[in-house]
Amino acid sequence: MSSKPIFLKVVLLGDGGVGKSSLIQRFVSNKFDPSMFHTIGVEFLNKDMEVDSNRYTLQIWDTAGQERFKSLRTPFYRGSDCCLLTYAVDDSQSFQNLTMWKKEFLYYADVKEPDSFPFIVIGNKVDVPDRKVTPEEAARWCEENNKMPYYETSAKDSTNVEQAFEAAIKRISSLGHLSVSKKTDYAVDLNKKKQSGGGCCA
Numbered sequence: 001m002s003s004k005p006i007f008l009k010v011v012l013l014g015d016g017g018v019g020k021s022s023l024i025q026r027f028v029s030n031k032f033d034p035s036m037f038h039t040i041g042v043e044f045l046n047k048d049m050e051v052d053s054n055r056y057t058l059q060i061w062d063t064a065g066q067e068r069f070k071s072l073r074t075p076f077y078r079g080s081d082c083c084l085l086t087y088a089v090d091d092s093q094s095f096q097n098l099t100m101w102k103k104e105f106l107y108y109a110d111v112k113e114p115d116s117f118p119f120i121v122i123g124n125k126v127d128v129p130d131r132k133v134t135p136e137e138a139a140r141w142c143e144e145n146n147k148m149p150y151y152e153t154s155a156k157d158s159t160n161v162e163q164a165f166e167a168a169i170k171r172i173s174s175l176g177h178l179s180v181s182k183k184t185d186y187a188v189d190l191n192k193k194k195q196s197g198g199g200c201c202a
């Protein structure tokens with residue numbers, strides 16, 4: 001096992017309300033809050049993980065999906081090792097917007113080689129019975145977009161949440177992105193900034 005954890009910056013993008021904050025909360029704290037409020041700007045949380053006998057520190061950035069917060073989130077895309085494009089399976093529009101989210105990320109993160117950048121696609125809220133996006137549709141989109149790995153998750157009941165983050169690490173590794181020297185100290189610690197009352201970092 002490696003002695004020092006490998007640091008990776010992971011960013012979640014997707015429409016407002018698809019469950020990005022909830023997925024992160026489930027992954028980091030194993031909790032689910034049904035009254036989660038919209039994120040303003042960005043925030044991040046760290047989580048240590050072991051995959052294939054290597055230790056990692058994931059710095060997971062939660063971004064505000066609502067359009068009005070675009071200028072607050074885009075400065076934080078740079079330096080990302082992986083982007084988790086997230087939609088909700090009961091919200092067709094959020095699935096259709098994946099192409100927009102991918103473009104936004106590639107542009108503002110200033111990715112030089114888009115075809116080999118590690119993306120993962122997450123279809124969240126799979127616990128909801130009334131789904132609007134089929135797994136086949138999602139798989140097709142992923143296939144057409146450099147064969148991005150695809151996970152259907154539920155932050156509510158924990159389905160596939162850990163697996164999706166593990167897949168992110170494996171995707172980074174398989175696309176050869178682990179060779180970049182990693183620093184643990186460059187990110188600014190931002191306070192929670194939910195509309196529910198936390199400080200705002202915008």
Ligand SMILES: Nc1nc2c(ncn2[C@@H]2O[C@H](COP(=O)(O)OP(=O)(O)OP(=O)(O)O)[C@@H](O)[C@H]2O)c(=O)[nH]1
Pocket residue numbers: 014015016017018019020021022023033034035036037038039040063064065066124125126127128153154155156157
């Ligand atoms: N049924 C169900 N509800 C979920 C799930 N994940 C999130 N939710 C609910 O969906 C709503 C929005 O969740 P958030 O995590 O705030 O969504 P977000 O993508 O972070 O939204 P923004 O901060 O606006 O970008 C909340 O009421 C959550 O409780 C899930 O897996 N299943």
